[in-house]
Amino acid sequence: MREILNNYDVLGAFWGTIKLSILGTIGALILGTIVAVLRLSPVRVFQWIGTWYVNTFRNTPLTLLMLFSILGMSYILGIQLNTTDISSNVFRWAVVMLSVYHGAFICEALRSGVNTVPAGQSEAARAIGLTFGQSMQHVLLPQAFRGAVAPIGSTIIALIKNSTVAAVIGAGEAANLMSVVIENEGSGFSVFLTFAIGFVILTLPLGLLITRMSRRLAVKR
Amino acid sequence: MKVRQLSAVLAASVLTLGLAACGDSAKDGATDSGSTGSSGGKSVKIGIKFDQPGLGLKVGSDYKGFDVDVAKYVAKELGDSDITWVQSPSAQRETLLSTGQVDMIFATYSITDKRKEQVSFAGPYFIAGQDLLVRADDSSITGPDSLTGKKLCSVTGSTSAQKVKDKYPGVQLQEFGTYSECVAALVSKGVDALTTDNTILAGYASQDQYKGKLKVVGKTFSEERYGVGIKKGDTALCEKINTALKKMVDSGDWQKAVNDNLGPAGFKVDTSVNPPKPDPCS
Numbered sequence: 001m002r003e004i005l006n007n008y009d010v011l012g013a014f015w016g017t018i019k020l021s022i023l024g025t026i027g028a029l030i031l032g033t034i035v036a037v038l039r040l041s042p043v044r045v046f047q048w049i050g051t052w053y054v055n056t057f058r059n060t061p062l063t064l065l066m067l068f069s070i071l072g073m074s075y076i077l078g079i080q081l082n083t084t085d086i087s088s089n090v091f092r093w094a095v096v097m098l099s100v101y102h103g104a105f106i107c108e109a110l111r112s113g114v115n116t117v118p119a120g121q122s123e124a125a126r127a128i129g130l131t132f133g134q135s136m137q138h139v140l141l142p143q144a145f146r147g148a149v150a151p152i153g154s155t156i157i158a159l160i161k162n163s164t165v166a167a168v169i170g171a172g173e174a175a176n177l178m179s180v181v182i183e184n185e186g187s188g189f190s191v192f193l194t195f196a197i198g199f200v201i202l203t204l205p206l207g208l209l210i211t212r213m214s215r216r217l218a219v220k221r
Numbered sequence: 222m223k224v225r226q227l228s229a230v231l232a233a234s235v236l237t238l239g240l241a242a243c244g245d246s247a248k249d250g251a252t253d254s255g256s257t258g259s260s261g262g263k264s265v266k267i268g269i270k271f272d273q274p275g276l277g278l279k280v281g282s283d284y285k286g287f288d289v290d291v292a293k294y295v296a297k298e299l300g301d302s303d304i305t306w307v308q309s310p311s312a313q314r315e316t317l318l319s320t321g322q323v324d325m326i327f328a329t330y331s332i333t334d335k336r337k338e339q340v341s342f343a344g345p346y347f348i349a350g351q352d353l354l355v356r357a358d359d360s361s362i363t364g365p366d367s368l369t370g371k372k373l374c375s376v377t378g379s380t381s382a383q384k385v386k387d388k389y390p391g392v393q394l395q396e397f398g399t400y401s402e403c404v405a406a407l408v409s410k411g412v413d414a415l416t417t418d419n420t421i422l423a424g425y426a427s428q429d430q431y432k433g434k435l436k437v438v439g440k441t442f443s444e445e446r447y448g449v450g451i452k453k454g455d456t457a458l459c460e461k462i463n464t465a466l467k468k469m470v471d472s473g474d475w476q477k478a479v480n481d482n483l484g485p486a487g488f489k490v491d492t493s494v495n496p497p498k499p500d501p502c503s
Contacts, residue, residue: 071402
């Protein structure tokens with residue numbers, strides 16, 4: 001195990017995983033919030049668009065989305081996020097696809113959070129003359145986020161682990177280095193253990209933090 | 222009370238798990254000793270690739286390719302009539318051998334010193350080399366030196382990909398999980414060339430849907446010696462396989478297998494090193 005750490009840039013590879021995860025999480029939170037607002041809006045067409053988004057991306061395998069981003073979008077349609085450098089193009093598409101895929105889950109987590117807010121809250125918001133946007137922004141979403149910390153946290157942990165799927169398009173992260181190590185050193189238990197521990201280090205503290213936060217932030221009713 | 226019940230259930234499940242593991246290894250050990258001492262019409266488990274056209278490809282319930290033909294010949298010579306084919310992806314080959322899930326591996330398995338620490342090799346039965354696959358109408362790429370500024374494709378983590386990164390830093394490398402995706406990217410002009418062993422490239426170029434669209438450049442820049450992976454230290458089996466391989470070359474069946482599987486794409490075997498002489502067993 002020490003041999004692997006000495007001969008290969010394991011930390012660098014996990015740094016790639018961390019970058020991918022952080023950017024993916026930001027993207028997923030933004031997209032998920034937008035889609036959740038669409039699904040909750042009173043306009044039918046917006047609701048349809050939101051429902052379509054969730055049903056499409058939640059039910060498509062992430063591997064397929066990743067491959068489609070490079071083979072389909074980049075190479076057939078010619079939509080490249082960096083035209084001069086392949087590895088950066090791949091990395092950016094990986095971030096986009098992680099965001100798009102997990103955005104669907106964030107949206108559903110947020111909607112479950114909205115359901116924890118009593119109906120009286122939105123009725124009161126309407127009664128004092130707030131528009132849909134205002135009541136979302138000031139009344140519903142802040143409470144919904146606090147109620148949805150635990151499911152959103154689970155989605156983020158899933159996102160960190162799913163970032164390994166980006167290896168199928170060759171993004172520089174932990175799973176990519178793992179296949180290099182296996183190719184050179186042969187598959188051994190120590191290889192598996194090294195990378196498994198790396199992911200536990202990333203996800204376990206996050207899980208504990210989320211559990212604490214979900215308790216502290218929960219709206220006392 | 223509840224805790225005690227829970228721990229009892231846990232303990233029981235751990236115990237059964239352990240038992241299951243024991244049962245498995247015992248069974249594996251038994252079949253193993255049966256097949257290593259086998260020369261009288263016993264069954265044998267052979268690991269091959271299932272997804273490599275021209276080398277080891279599953280077609281319906283049948284298996285086709287150069288690796289498969291060599292494996293069949295060797296098994297026949299060893300007196301093993303009943304072959305069970307086992308899929309052995311690159312990353313699992315050492316584990317499959319050391320745990321006895323397969324007896325022999327014919328899966329574009331290059332002999333390297335690192336791998337010799339974990340498994341033993343018979344052969345080699347073919348000397349391949351890293352080469353380039355390009356579109357048939359592309360004459361701008363003639364070898365590794367004309368790659369600067371071009372987009373190259375290979376499989377994530379593979380030796381070929383690592384070599385390109387180390388030796389040709391001016392080349393842009395796209396990595397995918399399998400070669401099929403690289404071929405798709407090459408055909409759709411997303412990348413300019415695909416690099417890996419020439420045998421694998423020839424296999425893809427020979428596929429019906431790509432016939433005439435792709436060509437192998439034919440300028441190898443590495444040497445990959447395909448060996449037969451066997452359990453570490455099994456010199457008796459190694460000697461037997463080497464004898465069988467020699468017979469296959471001498472009888473002309475080796476050449477026939479090459480022509481049948483890799484020939485259709487106009488692939489030329491490097492005759493200065495092929496057919497190879499097996500290494501002494503150790």
